[in-house]
Amino acid sequence: MGLKHKVVWIVFVLVLIVAVSGVFYLNRLKRQALPPLEGEIVLTGLENPVTVYRDEWGVPTLVAQSERDIYLAVGYVMASDRLWQMDLLRRVTQGRLSEIFGKDLVETDLLMRTLRMTEKSLKILDSTENPDILTALEAFSAGVNTYIEAHQDKLPPEFVILGYEPEPWKPVHSANLIGYMAWDLTMPYSAEIILHKIRQKLGDDYFRELIPDITGQHAVVHEELSGADLPDIGAVFQKATQKLDQLGAVVFHGSNNWVAGPEKSESGAPLFANDMHLGLSSPGIWYPMHQVVPGRLHVSGVVLPGQPFVVAGHNERVAWGMTNVMVDDMDFYLEKVSDENPGFYEYQGEWKAFEIQKETIPVKGQEPVEKTVLFTHHGPVISDFKGTGEDVITMRWLGYDISRELEGVYALNRANNWHDFREAAKGFIAVSQNIAYADVDGNIGLQTCAGIPVRKKGDGLMIVPGWTGEYEWEGIVPFEERPYSLNPLKGTVSSANNKTTDKAYPYHISYWYALHYRIERIREMLNNKEKLTPRDFMRMHTDYQSAMVQDFLPGLLQVIHDHREELSPAEAGALNLLRTWSGSMEAHEAAPAVFDHFYVTFVRNLFHDEMGDSLFTEYTRSSYLSRYAVDKIWENHGGIWVDDIDTKGTEESLEDMIWVTFQDLVADLGRKLGKDPESWEWGKLHTLTLSHPLGSVKMLDRVFHLNRGPYPAPGSFHTVCPYAYSLANPYHVNHGASHRHIYNLADWDKSYVILPTGTSGNPASPFYLDQTEMYLKGDYRQDFFSVDRVKESAKYVLILQNKQ
Incomplete structure (x- = not known):
């Protein structure tokens, strides 16, 4: 063999060795953080052993002899499944994302620090009076830290890829997650400033038509109320919040809950359903868990990674589940700044100094960035985030005030009856929820739990003068005066982010309710049968029939029929699809694609010509805004937005806009899905991909299999099963049911649950996204609650020992 051939051979062997070593390294990196599922592990700090039973889906049931031990074990087990997600959420709340992701997250960090x-x-x-809560949080933190210390060389792959290690966990990090949920659930931040900009650019007439007409919304949560004892347009802010969405750290979208009482349930005991509609990404926002301390605690449901208490679920006597109230808990003030000394602002005839908050934000691979935020007594100056030009606008948000959600969730886990439930619900102020209730004694109810501001003047919709003092808050509505329903005559309670009460309620709660479509369909299904079963509730969870179609389709068909002589073959085919359609948004059907693409195109044709590119883009990112406006324009059969200002000398009617939109959508679907309308499928257009925060890097996705999808998706934002998308990015499904729970109070063991993701956040785990296909098919896993059934069904048993 010649020298040249020897060199080539040696190089080949070396490359092969490097490649094989790389494969071994990657395989080790993928799997190194997988937790043991069986056997025994020493967990320092335990007083007595804790047993961890896992079913075939990896869902843990922890059985301990004391509450301190249970929460210590919860911290350890949760960290073994979700440590990097916990750290990510912690960094979101602290404004420390730039440390690991780089300069693109600086504005996001500043926004979060401002909160x-x-x-x-x-x-x-510091003010928590119940020492057991503090003990629980300290034990949970100790369990997390024990896991971190024992796995410094076996961390989840995200830590290795990003080149950092997790810091010790502290109780304050768990408490921060409540604050983050409060921020993510607030409605006005994404709506009222945008409306302010539209008013500045186009005037009052255009502005007024965008305001929701809540007097016309007749489907209210409490049907039988029991009583009550032009500058740059926001580019910086949009980037800040979009980054959180891309990281899977944006939680809120909407939710459903409903309960059938004993007289409406085939079993003679209450039947309970909840599905909270949140961002769909991987890992999922909820961690399923079952906690047992015989004689002290027995609770099952979903936990927010990073804190130990069940947020929505049931114990031995009570079930509860949540939907967002959509309360307006945020106001914006235009401040008057001194011309002579810009460090001062006027309030009631006096000059007050701005509070200055200086922030040093570490940035990966670069020097730290210095930022400054100004505060008045109302709150932070948010103009820089919102792109409002020279106006100095501040934000008054209820989330800055002390609230007791952490104590409330702790108490819900232990509630025995309606009284206990309401006492726990008092803690919900910044996190605004309609919490549905059922108990084993046959009672059902629904409590509005929200801090509802009492304003001296106004309703919170407009940006108001901050210097006069006349628009200040005078407190919040007392808990005893917040709406609730208990055992209504019709035998059911339900909510779907819809209007809370009728006009008789003396306090203004919000403009920002969800429209009536989901709640009307839910109540239609509840009333369709005399007696309901878990199987009926499963069908309700996965119902794709649209009440919105019933409102819009007749008018759409009439306009197309009036132009029947002008139809092209493709347009005639699309018309035939709509004529014969049941109104169900099935993935395999063509008509849903025609209908939703009509809606999306209609929004653009209505608003883009007046708003222009950047303002229209900002407007469509707040999905609720356009829904209110389209509903109002359709109901009123026209309005100022209908006219196309680009067609000089012509004033379009609503019918004109509908006809042009139909023509546009057929041509566009022809380009997207083919020329033959019969071949179109909604699921080819409307898809779900469960994306990991690092999955946008294609090489990482290929190596670690981070993302899953795209999957054809049925439903839409207007169906009870809400595979929703942003109008700024149709038809990429980004929100939906983050879990589905059906609790059978006749027999807890005959309850059913499903997640869109899985128990584990580790892509190498068999429990990573292992429930996704079941979820998409509408299947469930049986959720055993009695310890005997848990033991019988356990596939894995792990003992956490207190000593060697």
């Missing part, structure tokens, strides 16, 4: 979550959380912990 002062840690400052509030420390105050809450």
